[in-house]
Amino acid sequence: MKTQYPDKLIFPKSSRIYRLLQISLLLLFVSANNSYAETGDHPSPCPQPRFTEKAPPEIYNLQNPLKETPENIKKGKLLFQVKAKPLPCKQCHGIIGDGNGPMARGFSPPPRNFTCTKTINGVPDGQLFWIIKEGSPGTGMLSYKKLSDEKIWKIILYIRQLAQ
Numbered sequence: 514m515k516t517q518y519p520d521k522l523i524f525p526k527s528s529r530i531y532r533l534l535q536i537s538l539l540l541l542f543v544s545a546n547n548s549y550a551e552t553g554d555h556p557s558p559c560p561q562p563r564f565t566e567k568a569p570p571e572i573y574n575l576q577n578p579l580k581e582t583p584e585n586i587k588k589g590k591l592l593f594q595v596k597a598k599p600l601p602c603k604q605c606h607g608i609i610g611d612g613n614g615p616m617a618r619g620f621s622p623p624p625r626n627f628t629c630t631k632t633i634n635g636v637p638d639g640q641l642f643w644i645i646k647e648g649s650p651g652t653g654m655l656s657y658k659k660l661s662d663e664k665i666w667k668i669i670l671y672i673r674q675l676a677q
């Protein structure tokens with residue numbers, strides 16, 4: 514005698530209902546993630562206007578003391594994407610660093626777009642360092658005072674890669 518699967522016998526229609534449910538969940542997911550496509554605008558255009566306060570000259574002129582080794586860049590990436598506290602940078606600056614993270618739309622001015630060479634190449638290391646350390650008062654950019662200088666320099670090595 515052939516084995517009959519109980520779900521086919523007892524709930525002949527349930528699989529269709531399940532499928533419908535699956536499809537509607539999928540549609541919901543896709544539309545929820547598609548708000549950028551719907552509005553057609555990007556929170557952080559390229560080039561991006563900068564009104565950020567300038568670092569004091571002794572910090573503005575600092576150069577990154579660390580070498581661009583794959584190891585340093587990897588550590589910077591881990592901080593940017595996962596480890597930095599209170600919030601990983603990607604929440605606002607986006608996984609690819611284009612300033613379009615999940616929280617980006619809540620802020621005016623919007624997060625910096627690190628993929629935009631026209632904007633970011635003119636901003637020296639010391640300036641990036643200072644804003645990461647101190648934040649940008651009156652904007653969404655937090656201060657990361659608890660990160661060691663070394664960790665901040667590693668993040669900057671990573672950020673520079675995003676613009677290439």
Ligand code: HEC
Binds near residue numbers: 601606621642649653
């Ligand atoms: C809660 C959202 C948020 C998070 C998290 C965040 N940023 Fe920002 N960031 C911003 C916003 C908004 C700006 C734009 C500020 C401005 O225009 O002055 C900004 C600007 C910057 C700038 C631009 C400085 C300049 O002079 O142009 C740098 C560099 C930066 N962020 C680095 C980081 C790094 C690195 C992290 C993680 C360690 C991080 N940010 C986390 C929102 C965020």
